[in-house]
Every structure is written in structure tokens, then in C-alpha cells.
Amino acid sequence: MNAQNLEQRIKNIERELEEFKKRGAATKTNRMLHKKWRRSLFRVAISLSSAYVGVGMYLHFLHFPNPWIRATIPVVTIMIFLFIELLLKRLWLKYKNKKAKADGKLIIV
Secondary structure, three states: OHHHHHHHHHHHHHHHHHHHHHHHHHHHHHHHHHHHHHHOHHHHHHHHHHHHHHHHHHHHHOOOOOHHHHOHHHHHHHHHHHHHHHHHHHHHHHHHHHHHHHHOOOOOO
16 A cells, blocks of 8 residues: 555656646746747837827827827837837847856856
């Protein structure tokens, strides 16, 4: 009976380990999808277009002259900041990787 009990416990542990591996794989997949969404061009386009519509409607309701032309200014500003952020991030990662190679470390980003 002790050997059967031990076999049953081993089977339970193996089953729990498989469930744990499945959850870990699902979490990793969700994390990768979230990273792709954060960096996606679609998200940026949706954000910029909603900002344009929102600012345009705000200026229209306040009776500004040419509200839809004036609404492009904030959108272009946001776009410039996004591109500057991407440029600075690439430069920073390049600097960190160069420094890590000199120190013999590995950086994974």
C-alpha cells in the first residue's frame, strides 16, 4: 500500500507540474502579446486619430476658426514626442549593450 501511495503522489506531482508549465507558457504568451500591442503601429494610429477627433471637436464646440486644421498641432506634437522617445530608447539600449559587452555581461531586453 505504501508503494501505491507513493506512485499516486508522484502522478499528482507530475500532473501539477504539467499544469504549472501550461500556465507559465500562457503567461509568457500574454506578456509577448502585450509587448507587441504596446509597440504596435495600430495602437499609435488609434491614439493619434482619437486625439485629433477629440481636440477637433473641443475646438469646434468653442467656435474656434478652422478647428480641424488647428487640431493637427497637438497630434503632430504627440507624434514627434513618440519618435523622439523611440530614438532615445534605441540609443540608450545601444549604450547599455555596449557597456555590458565591455563588462562581460548579457542584457536581454
